[in-house]
Amino acid sequence: MDAPEESNEWAADGNIDAQPTPSGWFPYGAPAKVAQWDGHIWTGARTAAPGVGKPPQWQRTKPPEVFTWLWLLVAGQMLCVLSAIVVIATKQNYWAWTSSVGYVVFMAGAVLLAGRYLKFNELPRLKSLLVLGVISGIVASVIAIVLETLSVDHAGIRTTLWLAGPIEETAKLLIPALLLFFGSARFKDPKTGLFLVICSGATFGAFEGTLWEVRTNEKYLHLMMSLVRPGVELFHPFVTGFAAAVIWLAASRAKKTWTKIGVLSYLLVVAFHSAHDGVADFAPTPNGHHDIGIAPVYSASKAIVEGLVGGVAGWGISLMLFVLLRHSARELVAPTSLPTAPPRWRPRIKQWGYVESMYAHGPE
16 A cells, blocks of 8 residues: 655655655655655654656755864874974974874764764754764773773784774664663654764764874874875764664664674674774785884874875775665655655655564555
8 A cells, every 4th residue: 555645755856855744755866666664763663655757857055064174184183294304394292292182183073974964963862962973082082092902912913903892883883782772762762872872982083093103202103193084984984884773773673682683783794894994904014024013104104194195095995884784874864854765865754673563564
């Protein structure tokens, strides 16, 4: 049976009714299909609806609004480079702490990039959520430093590289997961959970990037780091954000915090993170020995060349992880946001956590 006309038809101008019912059956992007929206999430229930036309063609939003995230990323990168130039000019390593400003700006752009079609700005009590996310990232950074320092002291750096996944991914998820398990209903909302985790990961990335800069003693190495680390640090909000979207959506659908798909997504990012860091264990130096440290850089030209090569590689991996994040985060895009969301951000109604017996099979 077709869904009610007012809730399942794309309007002629490409917009869904401006005042949709809080819950109902809506088109989600697949031709001639509708899915159930319960007012907060797509439940996972979907059915054929021949009366539903093709989704409207996406109309690209014009800058500057859509590209605020881009300007923040560029500005953050430039501030990191400027910090390195100041270190080189003054020969004073303490100026490396100023790179923290660049990393904060850069990671603010990462948060906007990850959520530009999710309307994080409409979350209730957004400022308190932002503070919680930042606190989570700071706590995660301290936990990671302590555990990884102990690991290096007792097991060596090579073992620590392979332990980066379970240590860092667990640390970034710790506070948001505790809120999911023991917090109020607001923390069980998938979009809220994803925002908290992305903020936690972004804070962790800013903290880690700053530490890399500060621990670097050679002046030209600062320049190389300022080109490499910002793009590399995008890894943290994107990879953990992928798992968060799956964990929170599955938990919300299944009405329980532990789900098989949630645990699987966590294990997946842990394994990928460990493999990402652990691969350095196999990198031989020209003399045939393994070297997992950072080679000295004695000239500005070498710092720029190696920095650009490393930066491109870091950005490449991070952009692949952004695609992975989008794969799960797109399932949280609400019906009212679909006409302005590009096709790759429209949900596919994945069945994560869906329990068929808990939901209707089609519109009444």
